[in-house]
Amino acid sequence: GESRMGLQGMPPSENPEYPVEPSGDKKVLVVYFSHTGNTRTIAAYIHDAVKSDLMEIRTADAYPDAYDTLLAQVREEVATGYCPPLTTHIENLASYDVVFIGYPIWVETVAPPIRTFLTTNDLSGKTVVPFCASGTSSAEASYRLVRSLCPQSTVLEGIAIEASEVPSAESQVQDWLGRIGIERTEPQGAAVRITAGGHTFTGEWLDTPLANEIRGMFPLTATLGRYGGREYYGTMPQQPTDTEEGQLRFENGDITYCPSNNTIAIFYAKADDPDMGQLTMRIIPIGKVTSELGVFDEMENRLEFTFDHSK
Numbered sequence: 405g406e407s408r409m410g411l412q413g414m415p416p417s418e419n420p421e422y423p424v425e426p427s428g429d430k431k432v433l434v435v436y437f438s439h440t441g442n443t444r445t446i447a448a449y450i451h452d453a454v455k456s457d458l459m460e461i462r463t464a465d466a467y468p469d470a471y472d473t474l475l476a477q478v479r480e481e482v483a484t485g486y487c488p489p490l491t492t493h494i495e496n497l498a499s500y501d502v503v504f505i506g507y508p509i510w511v512e513t514v515a516p517p518i519r520t521f522l523t524t525n526d527l528s529g530k531t532v533v534p535f536c537a538s539g540t541s542s543a544e545a546s547y548r549l550v551r552s553l554c555p556q557s558t559v560l561e562g563i564a565i566e567a568s569e570v571p572s573a574e575s576q577v578q579d580w581l582g583r584i585g586i587e588r589t590e591p592q593g594a595a596v597r598i599t600a601g602g603h604t605f606t607g608e609w610l611d612t613p614l615a616n617e618i619r620g621m622f623p624l625t626a627t628l629g630r631y632g633g634r635e636y637y638g639t640m641p642q643q644p645t646d647t648e649e650g651q652l653r654f655e656n657g658d659i660t661y662c663p664s665n666n667t668i669a670i671f672y673a674k675a676d677d678p679d680m681g682q683l684t685m686r687i688i689p690i691g692k693v694t695s696e697l698g699v700f701d702e703m704e705n706r707l708e709f710t711f712d713h714s715k
């Protein structure tokens with residue numbers, strides 16, 4: 405997809421990675437400042453867990469590396485409420501619904517570049533989520549500052565991770581995202597309805613070239629027979645052309661196409677069975693049955709199945 409952010413003064417390697425569709429119908433941005441990389445690592449955990457854009461905030465003047473010099477400068481900046489100029493400019497900030505804001509705790513509060521970011525950008529009406537890397541300080545004062553700098557935003561519970569914990573904190577971050585209700589929602593495939601022997605199943609169809617080609621044949625009727633106590637399969641009424649290589653494993657519920665013998669199958673059981681969980685012919689997933697799979701065990705061994713759009 406197109407990159408949705410305008411960047412100035414940043415090398416190409418710093419462009420946001422994988423601009424992808426956001427979580428659910430919300431557009432999410434993860435923006436952060438990091439001096440020694442801990443906040444960057446947490447930002448990556450969030451970016452991996454949530455469908456978001458990712459952007460690092462850079463200052464016009466780099467902070468010194470020497471700790472004492474840096475500490476003296478940061479103390480002064482925090483005491484005076486100084487806003488260091490940034491080279492990062494997010495052109496379409498308005499289009500985001502949720503903005504994660506990451507920073508190291510510096511002298512008990514938000515690192516000054518974030519003060520600049522929150523002062524120069526309008527986040528009103530958005531959901532703002534603070535996250536930070538810290539030493540041993542509480543992050544509460546930093547959250548208060550975030551709330552006071554975005555009074556018109558909904559500021560959610562933040563997370564603070566101690567520097568030494570950062571490398572092993574991915575699941576902690578995922579738990580927190582679940583707690584605050586921001587989780588990745590997988591894109592929903594097209595809803596389909598499958599009927600056989602008086603039963604109706606609901607399912608999702610994938611958005612792949614092959615799956616779409618087969619969906620174009622709906623209503624698709626085929627006679628499928630039970631095999632191995634795990635699947636119903638049978639020959640397709642027409643042969644699709646847009647095939648891929650396929651795979652030798654399946655999940656229960658998978659609706660698949662097998663190019664070697666032009667068959668469609670519904671796998672309903674035994675994905676974890678040491679013998680029957682293995683395939684000898686490659687299959688390509690095209691959809692998934694989302695309703696109760698136990699029904700398949702009780703149906704006749706040979707049946708006419710109809711795949712159609714859900715009405």
Ligand SMILES: Cc1cc2nc3c(=O)[nH]c(=O)nc-3n(C[C@H](O)[C@H](O)[C@H](O)COP(=O)(O)O)c2cc1C
Binds near residue numbers: 443474
């Ligand atoms: C100048 C400076 C001041 C800091 N002040 C604090 C502090 O007051 N409380 C704290 O818990 N950690 C403090 N730290 C530690 C950082 O919050 C911690 O190392 C953090 O993981 C750095 O994140 P980063 O790697 O993203 O820059 C300070 C670090 C620096 C460099």
